[in-house]
Amino acid sequence: MLQSRAFIQTKKEAPKDEQSVNAKLLLRGGYIEKLASGVYTFLPLGFLVLKRIERVIREEMDAVGGVELLMPALQPKELWEETGRWASMDVLYKIKDAQGREFALGATHEEVITGIVRNRTVSYKDLPFYLYQMQTKFRDELRAKSGILRGREFIMKDLYSFHATEEDRKAYYEKVKEAYLKIFKRCGVSVLVAEASGGSFSKEISHEFQVRTPGGEDIIIVCSRCDWAKNSEIAGKRAGEQCPSCGNALGEERSIEVGNIFTLGTKFSSVMKAFFTDKDGTEKPMIMGCYGMGLSRLMGAAAEVNYDERGIVWPREIAPYDLHLIPMQSKDAAMQKRIAQASEQLYQKLQERYTVLYDDRDASAGAKFADADLIGAPVRIVISEKTLAAESAEVKPRNGATAKIVKIKDIEKELCPVIQL
RNA sequence: CGGGCCGUAGUGUAGUGGUAGCACGAGUCCUUCGGGAGGAUUUAGCCCGGGUUCGAAUCCCGGCGGCCCGACCA
Numbered sequence: 001m002l003q004s005r006a007f008i009q010t011k012k013e014a015p016k017d018e019q020s021v022n023a024k025l026l027l028r029g030g031y032i033e034k035l036a037s038g039v040y041t042f043l044p045l046g047f048l049v050l051k052r053i054e055r056v057i058r059e060e061m062d063a064v065g066g067v068e069l070l071m072p073a074l075q076p077k078e079l080w081e082e083t084g085r086w087a088s089m090d091v092l093y094k095i096k097d098a099q100g101r102e103f104a105l106g107a108t109h110e111e112v113i114t115g116i117v118r119n120r121t122v123s124y125k126d127l128p129f130y131l132y133q134m135q136t137k138f139r140d141e142l143r144a145k146s147g148i149l150r151g152r153e154f155i156m157k158d159l160y161s162f163h164a165t166e167e168d169r170k171a172y173y174e175k176v177k178e179a180y181l182k183i184f185k186r187c188g189v190s191v192l193v194a195e196a197s198g199g200s201f202s203k204e205i206s207h208e209f210q211v212r213t214p215g216g217e218d219i220i221i222v223c224s225r226c227d228w229a230k231n232s233e234i235a236g237k238r239a240g241e242q243c244p245s246c247g248n249a250l251g252e253e254r255s256i257e258v259g260n261i262f263t264l265g266t267k268f269s270s271v272m273k274a275f276f277t278d279k280d281g282t283e284k285p286m287i288m289g290c291y292g293m294g295l296s297r298l299m300g301a302a303a304e305v306n307y308d309e310r311g312i313v314w315p316r317e318i319a320p321y322d323l324h325l326i327p328m329q330s331k332d333a334a335m336q337k338r339i340a341q342a343s344e345q346l347y348q349k350l351q352e353r354y355t356v357l358y359d360d361r362d363a364s365a366g367a368k369f370a371d372a373d374l375i376g377a378p379v380r381i382v383i384s385e386k387t388l389a390a391e392s393a394e395v396k397p398r399n400g401a402t403a404k405i406v407k408i409k410d411i412e413k414e415l416c417p418v419i420q421l
Numbered sequence: 422c423g424g425g426c427c428g429u430a431g432u433g434u435a436g437u438g439g440u441a442g443c444a445c446g447a448g449u450c451c452u453u454c455g456g457g458a459g460g461a462u463u464u465a466g467c468c469c470g471g472g473u474u475c476g477a478a479u480c481c482c483g484g485c486g487g488c489c490c491g492a493c494c495a
Contacts (some may be wrong), residue, residue, distance in 0.1 A: 012445060012457065013433050017426095017488040028432095036471080037487065091494070142422060150494090158495095199495065217494095237468045292495075327456045336454095366456040373456090381424060384455065394455090 001321070003288075003359045007044045010371050021215050022300040023147025025312050029374050031320075038144020038152035045375070046299070048320035048355075049210070050155065053295050053302075054134055056186045056317060057157050060179045064172075066132045066159055071112045073136060074353065077102040079111045079341050082272055088200070091139040105138035110268050110290060113160045117286065118274035124164045127286065128172065128278060132159035134295060146217065148300040149256060159291040164276060166265075171285045176291050180209055180259050183293070188315020189301050191258065194220050196231035201262045201290070205234070209259035209293075215304045216256040224248050256301045264288035309372030313398050316418075322354040323415075324377040328384035335385050343383045346393065346408060353412070375396070379418055 014024035026032045042050050058068065077094075080086035086094075087103065093105040106112070113131060134157045144152050159176065163169040177193065184191045191209040198206045208231060210220050221235040222228070230237070232252065237244065239252035269285035278284050281292070299318070305412035306313045314320070327343035330336045340365035347358045357377060359368050372380050382394040387405060394404035395414050406414045 009431090009446085010457095011432055015487090016433070017428090019489065023488095034487090085495085089495070110495075137495090139494080143489095143491090147491080258494085290495085331454065353426070364454060364456085364458055366454095366458075368457090369455075370457045382455075386455075 001355075001357055002356055004361050006357065008371075008375070010374050018147065020146040022149060022151065022303040022305075025303050026147060026300070026301055029312060031378070032148060036152075038141060038150065040148055040151060040153075040296075042296075045320050046258045049299055049314070049318055050295060052266075052320075053187055053298055053316045054157075057134065057183055057293065057295065060183045060186075061132050061157070061159060064130065064175050066130045068133060069131055070133050071106070071109050071116075072137060073138065074149040075104045075106050075112055077104065079115055083268065085111070089125060091141060093138045093140050096193070107137055107139045108292075109133070109135075109158055110264070113273045113394040114268045114272045114288075117162060118272060122162075122276040122286070124276055124278050128162055128168055129166040130159060130161045130172070131352050132157060132291075140286070146215065146300070148296045150162055150217065151296065154297060155295040156170070157293045157295060161291070162269075162274075163289075164278065164284075166287055169263070169265075169289050173263065173289055175183070176261055176289075177207060180261070180291075180293065184209060184211075186259065186315075186317050187298055187302055188306055188318065189258065189298070190306075192220065192222060192227065192229040192255070194229040194255075195223075195232050195234065196260070197234050198262060200361075201264055201267060204263045206260055206262045208257045210255035211258055211301045211305060212253050212255045213301070213305050214254050216254040218255050218257050220255050221250050221404055222253055224251055224335055256297065256304065258298050258301050259291075259293040261291040262289065264290055275347075298349060307376075308400070310370070312376035313400075314376045314378060316378050319376065319378050320355075321357040321375075321377045322379065323356045324359065324372045324375065324380045325350065325356050326359045326372060326380060326382045328365055328382060329362070330385045332385070335388075339361040339385065339388060342388055342408065346381070346383065346411070350411075354415070367417070379415065383408075 008030045008031050008311050009093050011028045014028050018024050030043055033041045033043055035041060051357060092107050095103050109343055118134045136153055137156045138153050141150060141152050156293050161172050189211045191211055194208045194210045196208045198204050219232040220229050221232050221237050223246060225248040226246040228245040237250055239250055241250050243250050263419055266285040266287060269288055275283040276286050302315060302318060303312050306315055325343060325347055327339050330339055347356060350356050376398055378398050380396045387393050392405045394403050395406050397418050
């Protein structure tokens with residue numbers, strides 16, 4: 001992509017009223033734009049990141065048998081009244097159409113998915129099945145905060161599983177837990193699995209996937225040595241006390257909840273009459289689980305833990321572009337032409353295997369470098385009069401490793417270890 | 422929802438009762454070209470409403486909006 005055409009505009013300074021790291025960096029880098037508190041546009045650059053996160057999630061969801069669908073955001077009041085959540089869910093946006101009919105903007109989709117599932121006759125032979133979607137959710141948060149970490153409109157992946165037996169549900173829950181760990185690893189955030197309350201869903205505990213960082217709004221109690229972690233709301237332990245698992249000291253840390261998986265049991269299926277016919281011919285409510293993951297929040301969290309004083313350092317798999325190719329300018333017209341030719345050629349070549357942002361702008365070296373660091377593609381490639389003298393280019397990983405001068409014909413070999421695809 | 426701070430060009434700021442200024446950005450021209458280059462020139466702003474005053478960006482009241490703390494958080 002030509003940078004001059006990519007609708008990227010970076011800013012030298014962050015808006016003064018933003019405190020959170022993700023908001024400052026993403027706003028400055030031209031990834032997002034704020035429309036209202038907790039409501040953001042994903043600009044082309046940000047949308048690329050989102051799509052790459054989406055791809056990772058989709059691959060891992062498909063790998064555990066998930067089948068993707070897309071449910072409506074506009075949901076009739078009657079559906080929500082079936083479970084009593086029209087009245088009890090205080091973050092629900094409620095709207096009226098011109099006829100006076102009332103709708104909720106989807107804050108979550110248990111009602112909708114259960115409504116779909118009960119409309120078909122299901123036998124135990126059809127179970128289990130797993131349905132998921134990635135969609136914009138609306139929640140009327142009393143206080144949106146921290147950039148895209150807690151919006152009133154945000155993008156979420158929600159998976160719902162339907163089972164004939166509790167054992168099966170439990171086994172799947174563990175499988176999803178593993179899939180989640182893979183997703184977060186691929187997205188460049190290390191998570192802790194913390195036990196948390198089942199909320200209004202269940203008396204059973206749920207599991208939260210927590211990214212430890214000062215920018216987080218959750219408080220978790222964690223062991224300094226083993227992987228014991230609980231949300232402070234149910235921990236029953238405090239910092240300084242002994243870890244119940246290994247005896248070491250417990251600490252308290254801030255973290256971002258990037259995923260949460262729940263046991264639903266028959267809470268929704270029994271109330272909404274989503275039954276299946278079991279082996280013995282009797283009708284039983286399906287046993288359900290639900291598994292949430294915030295895509296936009298994950299993007300924010302990734303920025304929140306992968307940055308330095310110059311900007312974002314995107315994890316390889318979710319970077320907007322694999323490579324940032326920068327031709328330098330030269331005062332010598334002939335040389336200028338050679339640089340342009342060589343970099344054009346390299347640009348074409350690299351695009352066969354990588355996504356490349358090509359800085360074709362007529363800007364100073366400093367400006368180009370500063371933008372490259374801020375945007376944070378994993379590798380920067382510079383072609384200049386200097387490098388060209390040796391038929392080479394400079395290859396510099398964004399993660400702090402030093403720059404290397406590499407023969408242009410050998411560049412792909414050099415890239416392999418850094419961004420193998 | 423309670424509390425705090427804050428609203429001046431796209432962004433960051435100055436102006437505290439008397440001509441709205443600067444920097445970055447954006448446009449044009451010239452020069453420059455390995456870490457946000459220099460000069461010339463242009464562009465663009467006081468959140469809204471009311472009040473006080475000869476006069477309000479500035480003082481007062483009310484809205485609206487943003488950020489932060491807390492509460493809340495399928």
